[in-house]
Ligand SMILES: Cc1ncc(C[n+]2csc(CCOP(=O)(O)OP(=O)(O)O)c2C)c(N)n1
Ligand code: SF4
């Protein structure tokens with residue numbers, strides 16, 4: 007087994023031991039060598055003492071998904087040693103802390119085992135229990151650097167940046183790096199056949215997680231009110247919004263803030279606050295996950311019917327119920343699309359990576375104000391909490407927020423009378439007013455039956471006129487949402503259709519299938535309702551593999567429901583074990599389907 | 607620029623306020639509640655209060671949940687925006703609205719069901735935040751709109767129209783608010799406009815959370831003999847402790863208020879209220895003694911009313927959070943967006 011810039015390193019540790027910064031250092035140094043990387047966290051729903059893993063995929067080809075393979079396992083957790091060892095591919099390597107003898111029973115003769123006395127070396131060199139643990143983490147980075155041929159200068163530069171303010175830490179960290187590095191060099195043949203070589207493939211790119219990007223996107227979108235109730239895996243989105251707001255939204259003189267983050271008592275309150283703030287004209291959002299959506303549902307239906315903008319980020323995690331809170335899935339597709347009782351439908355956006363989380367934030371606010379309805383951005387744990395390489399984020403200085411059809415005081419002054427739900431333009435979108443502008447703009451916002459004039463009604467025709475007009479608006483939305491990404495390999499009657507975090511695995515799978523002379527077309531949907539392009543894409547094909555990360559083929563249901571897609575064509579390929587989907591799965595399933603006799 | 611509400615119809619005989627509006631200009635749609643419902647009297651008191659306070663209609667936001675009581679914002683000040691939200695969730699909507707625009711005057715109208723059962727969580731958390739709003743509970747001991755089931759404010763032993771008396775301990779919004787640190791707490795009766803209007807005025811002008819718990823009998827489901835929320839029962843056991851007078855900023859406070867007997871309280875906006883003690887034993891500035899007094903009188907079967915607690919010194923939500931003075935909804939996009947160059951710079955961390 008030999009490969010350059012195509013290796014998966016998995017580090018098994020115990021959570022709460024500070025391994026995250028060591029793993030980040032390793033991932034960053036490879037990136038700084040110009041080599042694309044993917045970083046995935048597999049962590050428990052727990053604060054301290056349980057197993058956690060970080061997986062770094064070094065991918066010279068620049069793929070985005072996880073690889074379902076481990077070449078080099080860094081087994082730092084005795085608890086999981088046996089299963090970690092079992093996971094290594096034949097011909098792979100396992101690095102462990104040889105300070106403590108391990109059971110001979112656990113040997114595998116098809117892999118190479120590299121023992122490095124990390125604890126012993128760090129205990130000899132450093133004082134204090136905490137420092138020893140932290141330095142042991144840094145020492146394994148040093149060992150990996152030697153084994154994979156990672157440039158020590160790059161690591162030094164990174165440490166200097168990180169500890170710019172604490173010089174003594176640079177020296178001690180470098181010392182720990184050297185301990186691991188030198189020991190590996192002295193005792194093992196370095197580098198391994200799988201290793202890293204400098205490339206030039208990361209220029210103009212960053213590595214970022216989706217929640218940070220989305221939080222930053224909200225700052226750039228001009229959001230001022232964020233209301234939330236903490237829930238994994240969405241919490242870091244509000245953390246990012248707070249971090250950037252405290253940097254950019256605090257007056258240096260008065261220390262007054264141009265943002266307001268409210269930690270609500272629950273998700274019912276969080277969404278209520280978001281509606282209140284949007285109702286007075288402040289851009290407001292809430293980040294949450296599946297259980298939060300369940301609680302917010304009554305208000306989401308209210309916002310749909312009373313036509314109030316709102317932006318909701320749903321960073322999906324594995325359901326049902328509490329499910330596996332630290333594992334990923336795309337399992338809230340149907341519950342978000344039709345959240346709440348009664349006839350309700352909601353516009354959904356599906357970012358495929360952190361860059362889209364950033365760009366879809368202002369887009370979501372624009373759409374919500376333009377359409378006067380809640381917009382849900384359906385990210386997931388894989389996008390939200392993992393490290394993705396994406397092109398550097400850019401901001402278009404010409405961007406002007408779309409505040410939608412809001413009548414100002416001057417316009418109201420000129421008007422004879424204002425009616426809130428009158429479809430003046432024929433696009434299903436009516437004019438709204440903000441409190442505090444003008445007495446003529448006053449109207450009564452209600453979730454009870456109302457006529458187009460805005461008054462309470464129990465009259466069948468008046469009621470129906472309004473809900474029918476909402477369907478007109480739905481069609482307007484269909485023409486406003488972002489277009490799908492569509493690719494044709496060569497003309498073929500079969501295709502893959504996916505959305506969100508399925509994108510990376512599917513694109514990689516397309517390459518692999520292509521190499522076997524199976525060319526499939528590709529459609530990556532970015533929004534619900536589905537555009538005309540999505541409808542005709544499905545129509546053109548005989549088989550469409552719908553790749554998604556839930557058990558019940560929820561997206562397929564939406565396709566059938568929203569655009570009457572022919573269900574016989576839509577073959578579900580479902581990955582729902584809580585781990586991010588990988589290309590191998592898609593390839594295997596497509597091949598299975600082909601073998602079953604479906605055309606490809 | 608402000609826009610003055612136009613008088614809707616001219617009523618030459620009616621007195622005008624400083625904005626040139628009559629009380630009719632503060633009216634709303636015709637009420638659809640049962641004839642004699644206490645809630646309609648509260649509506650009338652609110653109209654009088656905002657008229658007398660010269661509130662610009664478009665600067666008032668009327669918030670509510672669901673229930674007969676929560677319908678009432680439709681029946682006053684039709685030139686104000688109203689938000690009839692979902693059951694029990696008025697406080698969160700008001701919190702968000704206030705976060706977005708702190709310049710508006712917020713009045714929330716709720717019921718005992720809306721606030722003390724389904725919405726008790728939001729009620730207590732709005733208090734904790736010291737949200738700047740006037741929170742009115744039209745308290746009738748029952749769920750009017752769903753036809754008379756007991757609410758959480760029903761007293762032990764209170765009789766329903768049919769069936770068993772209530773056996774569960776009531777939740778008293780006043781002592782709840784007191785324990786949570788609400789900064790203006792009043793109780794009144796829909797049938798006592800003279801006491802109620804000044805209490806509402808003080809509540810509207812108070813900076814921070816003000817609660818006005820109003821016994822407001824449900825004539826259809828809870829006004830019979832044996833009910834402790836009936837007109838007759840309330841009149842019989844009604845006990846004033848502290849009434850207030852509202853003093854316009856232009857008026858001079860008369861020195862005639864003798865020490866101990868009356869106490870001026872200066873509100874943030876420059877207005878003043880003067881407390882008039884009816885019961886000498888009551889101190890509305892002490893939480894501890896208010897607690898004890900309320901408990902004792904409650905045990906004696908009395909309904910203590912008036913301004914029960916006031917604290918002008920605690921900061922309201924925006925002050926506590928150091929928020930900009932300009933409403934967040936009014937800030938310019940350019941002032942909120944850090945710009946392209948900054949984006950470039952901040953991404954160095956991610957390389
Ligand atoms: C989620 C939800 N559950 C139940 C109801 C039914 N409901 C409407 S009003 C109400 C009780 C209102 O009682 P209260 O707040 O005391 O108002 P009142 O009618 O007595 O003035 C209930 C249970 C509802 N509207 N929404
Ligand atoms: S049912 Fe009761 S609370 Fe409702 S309107 Fe009638 S009297 Fe008022």
Ligand SMILES: [Mg+2]
Nearest residue numbers: 717718719748
């Ligand atoms: Mg009630």
